[in-house]
Amino acid sequence: MSQTKSLRHSRWECQYHVVFIPKYRKKVIFGQIRAELGDVFRRLAEQKESRIREGHVMADHVHMLIEIPPKYAVSKVIGYVKGKSAIHIARTYAERKRNFVGQSFWARGYFVSTVGRDEAMIRDYIRHQESEDRRIEQLGLL
DSSP: OOOOEEOSSOEEOOEEEEEEOBGGGOSOOOHHHHHHHHHHHHHHHHHTTOEEEEEEEOSSOEEEEEEOOTTSOHHHHHHHHHHHHHHHHHHHHTTTOTTOOGGGSBOSOOEEEEOTTOHHHHHHHHHHHHHHHHHHHHHHHO
16 A cells, blocks of 8 residues: 655645546557657656556557556646656657657547555566457457
8 A cells, every 4th residue: 555645734645546548549659669658658747747657558448557646636746647648759750650640649548446445466467468358368269
């Protein structure tokens, strides 16, 4: 379990399970982009005084367990992370792939759920999501 943090006049423990996808859910997060995005997401979250506690970039979506102080709205932090990472992808890979167009790399919405005291279960889910997806695909092939 994580420990509570404090601001000037409050103690807090605000963690969220967030999932978002690239536009049209194409499997475009691969290779170097996929490996690089984890570090990009962490740096962007730190700029909003947030911390990504667990994360996994799948081929067609992103899972993260993020800790956001109560002075920031979840929508603002996630919007910032998605927007700035899209700009990074466009600047870094636009010459190689024409379909990486800055602001429109990520789909408009996202899923968010408060974690509360189920942190261990959420961490385990994020860590094993890719292997579980592969297992389900294999069952579908039979």
